[in-house]
Each structure stands twice: as structure tokens, then as C-alpha cells.
Amino acid sequence: MAETAQAPETQGDDETKRDFLILATTAVGALGTALFAWPLIDSMNPAADVLALSSAEVDLSSIEEGQSVTIKWRGRPVFVRRRTQAEIDEAGSIKIINLPDPEDDAARAQRPEWLILVGVCTHLGCIPLGQKSTDPRGEFGGWFCPCHGSHYDTSGRIRKGPAPKNLEVPVYTFLDDNTVRIG
Amino acid sequence: MSSAPEFKNPIVRWIDYRLPVFSYMHEEYQNYPMPKNLNYFWNFGALATIALVLLLVTGIVLAMHYTPHVDLAFDSVERIRREVNFGWLLQYLHANGASMFFAVVYIHIFRGIYYGSYKAPRELLWILGVVILLAMMATAFMGYVLPWGQMSFWAATVITNLFSAIPGIGEAIVTWLWGGFSVDNPTLNRFYAFHYLLPFVLLGVVILHVIALHVHGSNNPDGIDLTGPQDSVPFHPYFTAKDSVGTGVFLLILAALVFYAPNYLNHPDNTIPADALQTPAHIVPEWYFLPFYAILRAIPDKLFGVIAMFSSILVLFVLPWLDTAKVRSARYRPLFRWFFWLLVADSILLGACGANAPEGVWLILSRAGTAYYFLHFLVVIPALGLLETPRTPPTSISQPVLATGNDPSPGAQASGGNQ
Numbered sequence: 001m002a003e004t005a006q007a008p009e010t011q012g013d014d015e016t017k018r019d020f021l022i023l024a025t026t027a028v029g030a031l032g033t034a035l036f037a038w039p040l041i042d043s044m045n046p047a048a049d050v051l052a053l054s055s056a057e058v059d060l061s062s063i064e065e066g067q068s069v070t071i072k073w074r075g076r077p078v079f080v081r082r083r084t085q086a087e088i089d090e091a092g093s094i095k096i097i098n099l100p101d102p103e104d105d106a107a108r109a110q111r112p113e114w115l116i117l118v119g120v121c122t123h124l125g126c127i128p129l130g131q132k133s134t135d136p137r138g139e140f141g142g143w144f145c146p147c148h149g150s151h152y153d154t155s156g157r158i159r160k161g162p163a164p165k166n167l168e169v170p171v172y173t174f175l176d177d178n179t180v181r182i183g
Numbered sequence: 184m185s186s187a188p189e190f191k192n193p194i195v196r197w198i199d200y201r202l203p204v205f206s207y208m209h210e211e212y213q214n215y216p217m218p219k220n221l222n223y224f225w226n227f228g229a230l231a232t233i234a235l236v237l238l239l240v241t242g243i244v245l246a247m248h249y250t251p252h253v254d255l256a257f258d259s260v261e262r263i264r265r266e267v268n269f270g271w272l273l274q275y276l277h278a279n280g281a282s283m284f285f286a287v288v289y290i291h292i293f294r295g296i297y298y299g300s301y302k303a304p305r306e307l308l309w310i311l312g313v314v315i316l317l318a319m320m321a322t323a324f325m326g327y328v329l330p331w332g333q334m335s336f337w338a339a340t341v342i343t344n345l346f347s348a349i350p351g352i353g354e355a356i357v358t359w360l361w362g363g364f365s366v367d368n369p370t371l372n373r374f375y376a377f378h379y380l381l382p383f384v385l386l387g388v389v390i391l392h393v394i395a396l397h398v399h400g401s402n403n404p405d406g407i408d409l410t411g412p413q414d415s416v417p418f419h420p421y422f423t424a425k426d427s428v429g430t431g432v433f434l435l436i437l438a439a440l441v442f443y444a445p446n447y448l449n450h451p452d453n454t455i456p457a458d459a460l461q462t463p464a465h466i467v468p469e470w471y472f473l474p475f476y477a478i479l480r481a482i483p484d485k486l487f488g489v490i491a492m493f494s495s496i497l498v499l500f501v502l503p504w505l506d507t508a509k510v511r512s513a514r515y516r517p518l519f520r521w522f523f524w525l526l527v528a529d530s531i532l533l534g535a536c537g538a539n540a541p542e543g544v545w546l547i548l549s550r551a552g553t554a555y556y557f558l559h560f561l562v563v564i565p566a567l568g569l570l571e572t573p574r575t576p577p578t579s580i581s582q583p584v585l586a587t588g589n590d591p592s593p594g595a596q597a598s599g600g601n602q
Contacts, residue, residue, distance in 0.1 A: 041359075044373065050363045070460060075365035077460045123485055125344035126337065126462040147341070147466050148480060148541065164485050 055183030057175070060114070068131045070119060073182050077119035077127055078170060079143075080180070083154060087141065088112045091155035101166045105155040108169050116180065117156040118170050121145040123163035128152060143167070211397055216415035217422050218403035220580050224298075225401060225422075226429030227291035233430060234284035235389065239382055241277040242326075245270075249329065251375035253368045256331035257456045275445040276437070281323055282448050283437050285471035288316065296502075297523055299511030300402040306503040308395040313499045315388050320472070320496075322381040325374040327469060334450045336457035337466050339366045339374070345479075348489040365459060406511025407576050414580040465540065473537030474530050478556070480541040481549040491553065498560045505560055507568025515574040522563050529555045 056073045058080055063069055068081040083091075091105040092112075109115050121128050123145065129135040130143035130152075138144030138151035140159045145152075150161030157166040172182045190196045190205060199205040248267050250259040263270035292312070295301055301309035328339045343360050347353040362369030400409065409415055416422075440447065448470060452463045468476050475492050482488040498505075513520045529552050536549035577583050 044362055044369075045359050046361075046363045047369070050367075050369070054364075072460065075363060075367045075459055123344075124341040125347075126341065126466070127460060146464050147462060162480075162483055162485055162488070 055181055057179055057181045059179060061178040065113075070131050071182075073118075073170065078182055079115070079117045079119040079131060079156075079167075081115045081117075082113060083109075083115050087154040090141065091153060091157075094153070094155075094157075100158050101164070103155075103157060103166055108155050108157075108166070110172070110174065114180070115154075115156060116170065116172050116182065118168040119143075120168070121147065121150055121163055122158065122165040122167065123148055123150055123161070128167075211418075212423075213417065213419040215397070215418040216400065216409065216412070217418050218401055218409060218414060218580055219416045219421075220403050220405060221401065221422070221425070222404055223425070223429060224290070224294040225403075226426055227287050227294060228396075229426040230287045230429055230433050231284065231291055232389065233433065234280055234287055235382070235386065237280045238277060238284060239386070241273045241280065242379075242382065245273055245277055246379060249375075251329070251372050253331065253371055253457070256329065256371060260330040271445075272441070275441045279437060279440040279445065279448065281326065282440070282469070282471065283433065284319065285323070287433070288319065289471070292316070292499075293523075293527060295402075296526070297513045298402055298404060299406050299506070299508070299513070301503045302406075302506065302511050303503070304399050305395075305402065308392060308399075309503055310500055311388055311392040311395055313496065315385060315392060316499075317496065318381055318385045318388060322378060322385065323469070323471070325378040325381070328371065328374050329378060330453060331371065331457045332453035333455045333457055333461075333463050334453035334466070336366060336459065337462055338468060339370060341466060343370075345489045345492075348486040350486070367459075402511065403580065404512060404514060405576055405580060406514070407578075407580065410579040410581075467538055470534065470538075473535075474533035475537070477533040477537035477541075477549040478553045481536070481546070481553040491557075495556060498557070502560065502564070505564050507565050508571065508573065509568070510573040510576060512576065515576045516567075516571060517574065518571045519567050522559065522567065525555070526559050529559070 054074055056071060056078070058069070058071055058078075060080070060082075063080065063082045065082050066084045066087075068079055070077045070079055072078070088105075094105075096102040096104055106112075119127055119131070124147065126145050126147035128143035128145040128150070130137040136144045138160075140151050140153035142152040142154045142156060142159075144150070145161065145163065148162050150163035151159050152163075152167055153159050155166075156169075158164070170182050172180050174180050188209060190199060195205055245263065248259065248263045248270060250256055260274070263274050265271075267273075295309065295312070324338065324342060328335045343357055343366065346360065347357045349356060358364065360370070361367065362373065450467065455463075467473070475495060478495050479488045479492040482491050508516060508519065510516055513523055532548060533552040533556065536545050536552060539545040541549060
């Protein structure tokens with residue numbers, strides 16, 4: 001301090017050095033704090049055990065034509081429907097260019113007979129009705145979401161209502177003719 | 184105003200010399216000058232504070248009996264209602280107290296709009312109030328999820344799914360909010376943590392709100408500034424007394440709800456344990472969210488519905504700058520007064536729309552209601568300030584009284600010993 005008071009030149013140097021030190025310290029401090037935010041944020045993402053529980057096997061042998069079953073996968077329902085020939089034909093005959101979310105039925109079902117979908121409405125996450133034979137199936141013979149009135153067709157595609165996308169098709173593999181693994 | 188009094192008690196004097204809490208209380212809550220023409224609508228700030236304290240106290244005790252786990256939460260709430268000593272009282276006070284908190288705050292907000300309390304120099308006070316409203320909504324929503332009934336579960340699902348409307352990163356945000364691939368145990372745990380934390384954040388913002396209020400003081404029904412000591416009376420005993428009357432009415436209504444209709448505002452579906460595979464036929468939020476829910480459903484596009492719903496609150500942040508009128512109080516704004524009541528009616532209409540399925544006439548009404556809501560703030564309010572000819576407010580609060588030669592002002596004896 002005494003030196004700086006004597007020589008104006010050194011004072012200038014000192015001030016530059018001090019500015020630099022303040023800047024560097026602030027930058028390291030801010031960056032370090034910001035970096036520590038990431039573990040806090042990421043800890044709220046799905047944990048390892050939640051990720052591990054991500055496949056389910058379904059026995060298809062007991063499902064009759066025209067029937068649907070619901071299984072639980074990753075805490076959400078998965079719809080497995082054994083479609084009738086009429087349903088398959090209807091799903092295949094639509095001009096997809098007119099749909100809100102154009103997708104070919106062939107691209108949505110590995111085997112046309114088996115339609116496998118995540119049973120969660122793409123609007124705000126309700127479970128659409130249509131799994132039981134007594135349920136309303138909407139205007140297009142697939143599923144109908146009671147919350148905000150979205151209609152899905154026999155391929156699970158959105159046809160009418162506020163939902164923006166088709167019902168999601170999960171990743172699945174046919175292990176043999178009677179077993180499918182979802183996830 | 185007057186400086187701190189000389190305290191008689193030597194211990195008080197000793198403490199106050201080192202930490203002037205007693206001087207502060209005297210200055211801000213005893214001697215504090217309040218406009219002398221305040222009506223009962225100025226009770227609602229104090230009532231909101233009382234509701235918040237009630238919720239904090241009952242909530243902390245309820246937390247001692249509650250278990251935040253998907254398999255145990257529902258039963259632990261039922262246990263509070265049936266087994267815990269006075270648990271039924273605490274739980275019903277907490278649930279109905281939240282409704283009363285919203286009712287009081289909504290009246291407080293409409294009072295601010297009617298009398299122009301958001302105008303300069305009280306813009307920041309108003310903005311802090313909107314922050315409080317947002318924090319209340321987040322807290323109430325997460326609290327509603329904790330009992331883990333069907334409505335809890337599906338409210339959590341629908342509301343968190345609102346964020347999936349964000350293009351590109353929406354799905355990742357929702358997965359992050361859930362801590363999984365659906366609303367499940369991690370979601371319940373974090374909602375519990377935030378439901379406990381946020382009320383204290385809220386309390387902090389309330390303290391800032393009051394500090395900002397005490398800089399320029401309360402607005403008043405005439406919407407004019409104080410011109411001198413003849414326009415004001417000290418907070419104590421005049422407004423401690425007036426607020427006590429309102430508090431009595433507030434507690435009577437709360438008690439009527441708690442003791443005679445504790446589940447009147449609740450939904451029967453929430454007494455069914457949460458089921459991830461079965462959505463209830465009609466999902467409706469608590470009454471205080473119905474107008475916002477109506478706005479969400481009025482718009483046939485997911486993203487724009489969500490944007491409109493959030494905008495309906497965000498628009499309040501800029502209200503002080505949307506309002507171009509120089510005169511604060513609706514008392515002296517003949518046209519604004521009509522549009523104010525139209526806004527109140529519109530909010531009630533939207534509430535009714537939110538309670539009904541968005542079909543037929545209700546869908547049309549909710550669209551009309553949503554359109555008017557935004558027109559009111561974005562077109563009517565800015566235009567009125569330019570087109571309307573306001574009446575001239577009195578030059579001071581005392582003027583109309585003094586002019587009639589009949590002065591009931593208790594200001595003169597304010598510092599006296601009528602205690």
C-alpha cells in the first residue's frame with residue numbers, strides 16, 4: 001500500500017492486477033457454483049433402478065381376436081390389441097396425408113394382427129378408454145380420451161380432438177409367436 | 184412521523200438499544216399512518232397473512248403424521264383423519280384453509296384492480312403480489328397431490344404434462360419433473376419436499392410485499408396520496424381493531440366449512456386411492472384453479488392452450504404499464520367501473536366453464552370468456568385510459584369531510600391513551 005502511494009506507475013499496474021484477480025476469482029467462483037448445480041438437477045432425473053425396470057414380457061396366447069389387454073410398463077399402461085381383419089383393413093385404407101400426425105399403419109405394427117401402444121393420451125397424459133368391450137371407442141373405433149375428448153383410430157392415430165400426436169408405439173420384440181417383450 | 188417512544192420497561196430498553204425490534208414494531212405496526220378512509224376491502228391483506236400462518240402451523244404438525252410414499256401416503260392421510268388426536272381438525276383446517284387463502288387473495292387482487300393500487304409508485308408491490316400468487320398456486324397444487332387419491336394422481340399427471348407442450352425439450356423436462364417415466368414415488372417425494380419448502384419462500388416474499396407497502400403506504404378508496412397528518416390515523420388501535428372484525432368473520436366462515444361441510448370443496452374421487460391405469464371420468468381441479476383450467480381447454484391446440492393459461496397470470500405482471508389512466512380509483516372512472524365488473528363476471532363465468540366438460544355451450548362460453556379476459560387487459564384497459572374522461576378526485580382525503588363542516592377525524596387524539 002505504501003509503495004502504491006509513492007509511485008503512480010506501480011499503482012496502475014497494481015490496479016490492473018487487482019482487477020484481474022477479482023475477475024478471475026469471481027469467474028471461478030461463479031463457474032464452480034454453476035457446475036455444482038448440475039448434480040442437484042440431474043439427481044432429479046430417473047435413477048438407475050428406475051431405468052433398470054424398463055422391460056416387460058406379455059403372453060399373447062390367451063388373447064382372442066378383437067380383445068385387448070392392458071399391462072403396466074414403466075408405471076404406465078401398455079395396450080395390446082389383437083385386431084380383427086376389419087380393423088386392420090380400416091387402419092390401412094386411410095389416406096394418411098389428411099391426418100394430424102401422418103403415419104402409415106404398417107409402420108406402427110410389426111405384425112398387423114398385434115397393435116401395441118403406450119396407453120397414454122398425447123394431450124395431457126390421461127388413459128384413453130376403449131380397452132374393455134363396454135368402453136366408448138370414439139368416432140373412429142379405436143380409443144377415446146374422456147379428459148379432453150381426443151379420438152384415436154384402430155391404429156392408435158389421433159383423428160379428432162386436442163392431442164397433437166398419435167399414441168406412442170413402444171420398442172418391442174416378438175420372442176416367439178406367443179410372447180412379446182416390451183422395452 | 185414520531186420517533187420511537189421511551190420504553191418504560193428497562194429490559195425492553197436494553198434490548199431495543201442493541202436490536203431495535205421494539206422501535207421497529209412501534210414505527211411499522213403501531214404509529215404507522217394509515218389513510219383514514221379505508222373500507223373493509225383493506226382487511227384482506229391481513230386476512231391473507233392470517234390464512235398463511237394457519238396453513239404453516241397446521242401443515243408443520245400434519246407433516247409429523249404424513250408418510251410420503253406411494254404405498255403409504257393415502258393410508259397415512261386416512262389415519263390422520265381417523266386415528267391421530269385432533270387429526271381431523273388439523274387436516275380439514277389445512278385443506279379448507281387453503282381454499283380460504285385463495286378466496287381472500289382473489290378479493291385482495293380485485294380490490295387492487297378496482298382502486299388502482301398497482302399504479303405508480305406501487306408497481307413493484309403489485310409485482311411481488313403476483314409472485315406470491317404464483318407461489319401459492321404451485322404450493323397448493325403440490326399439496327393437493329400428497330393425499331395420493333385418484334384426483335391427486337391425475338392432477339399431477341395432467342399438470343406436469345403441460346410442460347410436454349414445450350417444443351423439443353418438453354418430454355425431457357417432464358421425465359425430469361417425474362424422476363421416472365410416469366408420476367410415481369420419486370414424484371411424490373419431491374412434491375412433498377417442495378410443498379414444505381415453498382410456503383417459507385412465500386413467507387419471505389410476503390415480508391418483501393409488506394416492506395414495499397410500507398414505503399409509500401396503503402392506497403385508499405379515493406386513490407389519492409396523503410397530504411398531511413389530518414388524512415391518516417395510526418395503525419394501532421384503528422386498524423388492528425378493524426382487521427380484528429374482519430378476522431372474526433373470516434374465522435366464522437372457515438369454522439362453518441370445517442365443522443359443517445368439511446368436504447364440500449373436495450372431490451369425492453379423491454377418496455379413491457391413486458390408480459395409474461384408470462383415469463376418472465371427469466378430472467376437475469380445485470375451485471380456485473377452474474378459470475385457468477377453462478382457458479387451457481378453450482384453445483384447441485395443446486401448446487397454445489398452455490401458453491394462454493400461463494399468460495392469463497403473466498399479463499398481471501405488466502398491468503401497471505397497460506393501464507394508461509392517471510386517476511387510480513374506479514370511484515372516479517365511470518367507464519372503467521363497468522368493465523371492472525365485467526371482468527369479475529368473466530372470471531366467474533370461466534370458473535363455471537372450468538367445472539363443466541368442454542362441450543357444446545360450455546366450450547363456446549369458455550372461448551368467449553377467454554377472449555374477453557385477454558381483451559380486457561390488452562385492449563380495454565390501455566384504451567380506456569385514453570378515451571375515458573374521469574371525474575376529478577378530491578384534493579385530499581379530508582376535503583369532502585371538512586367541506587361539510589363535520590369532522591369525525593380521530594387523528595387529533597390518535598396518540599392519546601384511549602387504550
